[in-house]
Amino acid sequence: MTAFRSLSAAMVKGFLRDKMTLFFVFLFPLMFLVVFGLLLGDSGSDKTKIAAVGEGPVLSTLEQTGAIELEKHPDVASARQKVDDGDLPAAVVVSGDRVELIYAASDQVAAGTVTGIVSGVVDKINLGAADVTPRFTLETKSVEDASLKPIQYLTPGILSWAISISGVFGSALTMVSWRKKQVLRRIRLAPVSTTTVLTSRVLVSIGTAVAQGVVFVAVALLPLFGLRLTGQWYLALPLLVLGTTAFFAIGMLVGAFCKTEEAASGAANIVIMPMAFLSGTFFPVENAPGWLQTVSYIFPLRHMNDGMLDVLVRGKGVEALLLPSAVLIAFTLVVGFIAARIFRWED
């Protein structure tokens, strides 16, 4: 067995036999995914419900828009009552060719939406009835915008966060414990190159990241959570790898500074927690104030998040990888270089 393979095997075994690490790498982020996924699960259904009286093509077309949900009422009075009580934002009453829309003045936004949709539908049916070829054609295409269903942004966000945990903790703790337990000195006395040791450790981290990706996406895909991946989800793989190397480098830096495992975990947490919050792990950064969004761009996690969102759920292609990849590579090189400069074999 080559040194590379057996070192990797030794690290994988050490990892799998450490319940605490397994917990923090898999279960802990998964708990966040499950809890947030379930808590926020419903807020994504944003059909507007209105009262409806009568029948005809207008009502059936309204239902087909997908934006309006109709609550049937036998008569105008009971429909009107719902609007008066503030239970529903509007009521549409169809009697013959007459379409009447009643809306509550209190909710201007809902009123605007409903008015727009209903008048659009009425116009379209008018056009059809008049048998005129429309001069302007409107083509619509649905894209996933910033206001995704929670599970759609939670999965890439929490996955990236989990990878930052395994990357930073993995390298920092291995380095500190190997230095403390003199394994580093012992390895230094063996005819094996530093590159071999380092690359085998990075490879184990990448393997861990891929395992995390599989587990998290599999859970989010369960009907209970209802994640929907877009076409080129496999483009997440390069991000997974580059994100891991960037966080690995940060871990090396932490490990170079800290003498004990406790100090290293503390320092790693101080790095990860603010980064996770500001990078859109638990909520979309777009909702944060502008200056905070600017600040968030200094974190590699922010870029990894953006890239993951783009390729996993926004249906973007390779071009969406360019910026995040460039930033992550630059991060790896710069931080890795600094870490290598202050690296110590022993205390």
Place this chain on the structure above:
Amino acid sequence: MTGARIPAVVVADIRKSYGELKAVDGVSFTVAEGEFFGILGPNGAGKTTTLEIVEGLRKPDGGQVTLLGEQPWPRNPKLLPRIGVQLQASSFFEKLTAREQLQTFGSLYGVSRRTADEMLELVGLTDKADVQENKLSGGQRQRLSIACALVHDPDLVFLDEPTAALDPQARRNLWDVLRAIQARGKTIVYTTHYLDEAEILCDRVAIMDRGRILAMDAPATLVRGLDAPTHVVLQKGLLTREAARGITGVEDAHEDEVSLTISTRKPAPVLSALAERGTLDGLQVRTATLEDVFLDLTGREYRA
């Protein structure tokens, strides 16, 4: 190797200071190939620092080290497969079993995985093969650590206090292991606190204190050179102090609560004189040891 045999280890005037403290203060020695060389001394004498400089783990402030004709510092990959090192504090991979530790260390040297079991056998840990390192006893861990140093069959072995923490049986077993290694032509440099052990094992010893080598030679030569008296210890009451002093060859006699101790440089006539008087019951003879050498060199009692 053809031609003149080069010494396995040549150390010339190495020095290392930590701030004001001169941990190693001008140490020189040479170890021939196939020799068993011991470095002795109390805590803080500078044994580990010396050994680590020789192994190439530390850079000396001054001086030269040559191992098997090569410089160990800076890290010399050509030399590394030929030397085996056991560090004073044991160094293991986390959560791996005894066998896995040996396999992993072995693989760093390109050694086959089967060797691990042979090494476990060698240090008597076969029944602990599947036990994780942190669940081994101190002595077992020590033996595993030695096995890890030997796994790639090095020509030159450095062991830092290999027999510390071992029970008497394990110590003796390890002596056998070390003797067997030496019998195969390997060179061993080791440190110990046990002067008696060094007398038994080593071809030559260096006695170190406060960063310096105070004496260096074969143990027997050091003891002989000391010209220290032999002590004959009798049960108290068999002979009076005055009577003891009257025997020819006796230099001195002391008495304490339980025994009478006679010092002499001519033990043979004294013993026969004692035999004539019928006082041999429970008699003990204690010749000078390295401890006496240490006492003589430093003026201090040796505390292991």
